[in-house]
Amino acid sequence: MPEGHVVHRQAKEITKLFGKTTVAVDSPQGRFTEGASLITGSALTKATAQGKHLFIHFENQLAVHVHLGLYGKWTFLSERVDPVGLIRLRITSDSACAELRGPNACEVITQGEMRTILNRIGPDPIKGDDPSRIREKVLASTTPIGTLLMDQKLYAGVGNIYRAEVLFRHGINPYSQGASLTRAQFDEIWTDLVQLMKRGVRSGRIDTVRPEHEPRAMNRAAREDRHGGEVYVYRRSGQECLVCGSMIEQGELQGRNLFWCPSCQSGV
DNA sequence: GCCATATGGAAAG
């Protein structure tokens, strides 16, 4: 259940474990048996990520496109073991084994199909992409910024946690229209996402609390939640804001949980 | 055992 930073880590891990290796691919669950037959025996060259999409490239020019969705999960092992649960895709080499459960998407695609997918995904802060092509769209939009941030055609890799946290860090109300932001605010948000998400790639967790608020945040995340990081508002509704002490609020936007501080994020 | 929940996204209406 990752946001973009985790997918980038997984791409690196898969490349490290299996890059330039001829692997065996199978589907213990059975739903990817046909796809597996198209690539097993071909050398895995590398894995790459754009936003939350993962691509595992093979020497025969085919690739496996994986999107984890809400439930998907990779497990990396040093050797193949008896399958536990429903394993859609399994990659095995002499020295490693990767198991994939519950993905939203797991399919073999051609180079052309990969381009089609990449073309509909927006710039990715983690890759250092240029946000200029989405700046005017956001600044002209009557849609809430809290919705725009979750739109993968605009902000590739941003999920519910980064959305909530970056808006808090800039004092922006999630319901403010994109058009109500200044150009400077757009740029601040983007720059901050680049830093936060790159840090997430390095650490494997989402930490958004600034050093000066760190003492109040210490160990809260570990006690309160299991997403594995220290945050200001995500899943902290009903608790005190780490900055001003107000109660964090919870709402819903596009069917997803939304968290914000009504005091710190009262303005645009 | 049963139920609610989850860091998503696409299809259906």
Added chain:
DNA sequence: TTTCCCTATGGCA
């Protein structure tokens, strides 16, 4: 805007 799909887990009987 609602429904559906994918799977595992934790809380509660």
